[in-house]
Amino acid sequence: MYHINEFKKLSGVSARTFRYYDKIGLLKPVSKTEGGHRLYSNTELKKLQQIQFLKTIGFQLSEIKIMLESEEWDWSDSLMKQLSYVMNEKERLSEIEISLRELINGIAIDGEEFRIKKIIDLYNSRDSKENLNINRDKFNIKNTEVLEKLPKMGSSDPDSLEWIALVGQLKKYMQLGYRSTRVQNIIERMAVKKDEDYHDEDAFLEKLWDIRMSPEESQKYNLYPLDQETLNFMEKAYLYYLGNQL
The missing domain is CATH 1.10.1660.10 (Multidrug-efflux Transporter Regulator; Chain: A; Domain 2)
Structure with a gap:
């Protein structure tokens, strides 16, 4: 006892x-x-x-x-129901995990500019049925695996995190001007990483950039909503970088 x-x-x-x-x-x-x-x-x-x-x-x-x-309890049936519940709960928690990563990565890009409206927009965009994967034929991609390398806001993979960090750094130092050494160093790393991840996919990248430069198209393809000022600055900085490579 x-x-x-x-x-x-x-x-x-x-x-x-x-x-x-x-x-x-x-x-x-x-x-x-x-x-x-x-x-x-x-x-x-x-x-x-x-x-x-x-x-x-x-x-x-x-x-x-x-x-x-109960001596007549159907253990097999109850365990199967519980398994179904756990699987559904696992899927729900996975969605929450992705949402949290999107928010964390969004703050890494936008810092204090990251507001509740953007959080809601990100959440609602998850319901979008049209995305780059569905429309891959439209982009005439030589290697379809390139789509898997596109940065994902809800991902924890090193490539996505590096792209997110680079964009965040670029926004942080925009006040220095696109010709500044610090900004150009960031752009240089972006250029190197672009070649590492998307070698021989220039046509795809040009199409993707055209989409990115349009707020309507970016939303249509469920891309993270970067403000137009940042996109314009990035384009100027990249063109300046290319000019110095000649």
Whole structure:
């Protein structure tokens, strides 16, 4: 027989939880001491282990109570339903994860300019049915794998994060002017990375840039909404960089 204090140590469950389990009839003590302390046996310990396991895989206490009391409980059916629930929940949490990454990466680009409107726009754009992947034939891409290399705001892959960081740095130093050494160093890295990621896809990149320069087209293709001032600055800085390479 286990005194409640010993039972707590064995199970790692609080006395408050035991009192609640007793109250709802989920796990009752075998008896009580003269001082009113609950006493438990190995049977209750095994039942508690079952309760904790079922809680871990997502069942509610009300369901667990019925499951452990009923001899006719359909375990296969209930476990399949719980699996379905967990899979749906996994998908929902994955969507939340992507949304959070988009917000974090959006702040990395826009800093203090990142406002609630942009958060809402990003969230609503997730419902867009038309994107670059669906329309890949329109771009006459030599290597369709190039689409997978496009920066994704909700991604944690190193390539996406580097592009996001470069754009964020560019916005940060715009006040220095597009001819400044700091800005040109950022543009140089962008140019090198462009060649690394999109070698021999100049036609695709030109089409993509045309889309990017149009707010309407950018929204249509679910691209992150960069302001026109930043896009114009980036274009000037890049053309200046190319001119110095001649």
